[in-house]
Structure formats: structure tokens, C-alpha cells
Amino acid sequence: MYIGNVKLDNPIFLAPVAGVTDLPFRMLCKEMGCGLVYSEMVSAKGILYDNKNTTELLQVEQAERPTAIQLFGSDPKILGEMAKKIEHYPFDIIDVNMGCPAPKIVKNGEGSAITKTPHLVGEIVKSLVESQSKPVTVKFRKGFDDDHINALEIAKIAEANGAAAVAIHGRTREQYYSGKADWDIIRQIKETVSIPVIGNGDVFTPQDAKALFDQTGCDAIMVGRGAQGNPWLFRRILHYLEHGELLPEPDAKEKVEKALRHARMLIDYKGAYIGVREMRKHMAWYMKGLAGASELRGKMNTLNSYEEMEKLLTDYLKQYA
Secondary structure: OEEOOEEOOOOEEEOOOOOOOOHHHHHHHHHOOOOEEEEEEEEHHHHHOOOHHHHHHOOOOHHHOOEEEEEEOOOHHHHHHHHHHOOOOOOOEEEEEEOOOOHHHHHOOOHHHHHHOHHHHHHHHHHHHHHOOOOEEEEEEEEOOOOOOOHHHHHHHHHHOOOOEEEEEEEEHHHOOOOOOOOHHHHHHHOOOOOOEEEEOOOOOHHHHHHHHHHHOOOEEEEOHHHOOOOHHHHHHHHHHHHOOOOOOOOHHHHHHHHHHHHHHHHHHHOHHHHHHHHHHHHHHHHOOOOOHHHHHHHHOOOOOHHHHHHHHHHHHHHHO
């Protein structure tokens, strides 16, 4: 499939997740067959003021491409100018965040709050499209709350202003990640717009992925929380869609080996102090479902070095694998 002029090998994408989809994690998902990876959300104002942390978020490696950089902000002019400023970076698609439910983002009129002002959606998309040459996509939710279900309107506005694709999470902002995602809104949007529609919400297994495609007719799907500690999910989804056969889930040894490799990558990328501490949450996700996982997670949160992490997991395998 294509998004604008960008050719994608398959329609199984990694959703942008703040604090998760950094460069090392994107690389691991790409190795497992992910068709398109999205960055963590990047502040347009952070680019404007040359914030060091923002610059780090923009780092892209050739091996992970195609890659989408997700910007957030609410000022069409700043978003357009900053998209132009980073156009030379080696990413392929610009996505604009109109779905983040975090209070500090919404309070600033950004993320999910933007969709409460539909004309602003159009102004932002138009500014991004006209300011630079890369395809622009928009990610948003079903609505802000149950009294403001306007995803269909937002999709039409995005298309009319030049968006190359739209991604819809089937929950409202007020739901955050609770309850069940409404896939029917994705179907309605797919039946209304002519640009590619990316479905998002509640994909945790290969069967979920197939059901989302079957029930909505969407062109692609995004996997978010389902990929945390589970980059194998992309390979398993692709195999299931192609062959109708479920590959086995990774065993404890595979999980430990992947988790330790992830840790090494994260430490190389962010340094030992930050890398080890950020890896703690990833380790908890990797170990989910394994025997003794609860006790292991408790110990993991006290570790301060890669060597301690490696010893803990090696001893775990001796006991359980």
C-alpha cells in the first residue's frame, strides 16, 4: 500500500506511544516485520526553541524506515514552519497528533482538544501539507467525549485539506484506554473518505488484527499497547493474515534474550543511567505472563545497572526455563 508517495511493505503499523516508541523499540519492531513505525510525539514548540530532548526524538535510522514523525501542537503557523524546518531529516511521513488524552496536553489545547474545534483541524492539516513535501497523516480519536463524537467530521476535514491518510482510535478522550474500542466508527470513516484509513484500538493478538480488518475494511492497522514487550506480535500478525496459522508465542528464553538486547540498545542510545531506568517498565512488559513474573518485576524496579539486570534474568532462566 501507499501513503502519499511512500510505499509500505505491509499494513501493520506501530502506533506512536509517548515514552515507548523511541528509536531502539522502533528498530526491534521493524526487525519483526512492522510496515511503518511512528515516533513518540514531538513538540513543535520544542523544535522551535531547539530543545535538546526534542532533537533526540527526531533521530531516525535508515534501517527503521519508512518512519513517521509525529508532531503535536495547536498553532497551524508554528506546526507548518517546524515541519519545514525538519523536512531534511530522514523520515518519510509527518503525522499530527490530535488524539493524546494526557491532561497536560489537553489543557494546552493540544492533542485530543484540537478536535473540539473542527476548523482548527483543517487549518493545521493545510499548513503542514503546504509547508513541506512529505505526506501528512492525522491521528485522532472517536471524539472528545460521548457528547462530542465527531471523528467522521474530522476525517472529512483532514481529507479536504490534503491529508494522505487518517488513523482513528476507537475511544473517546474521556475513555483514555478503558472500556472497549469502537471499531464501527472506523468502518464508517472507511466508507466515507477515499484516503487510506488506519484502524487503532484493542489489537493484542493476530486474531484481533484480522477481526479489525474484517469488521471495518480499513486499509491498515496500528498496534500500540499490544506491542509493548511484544515486538514478535508484528511477525505473528503477518503470518496469521497470510497463512491462517498462529505462530507460537515466544518462550521465556526468547523473551529474556530480546529484553536484554533491548536494554543494551537503550543504554547505547540514552546512556546507562537513563537507559536502565527506562528499561524497567519494558522489562515488566516483556515478563508479563511468565511464571514468577510478579516477583521478578518487583526485583527489576530496584536494579541500577545492566549487569544486575542480566544476572537477575539469567538466574530466573535457571529456575524457570
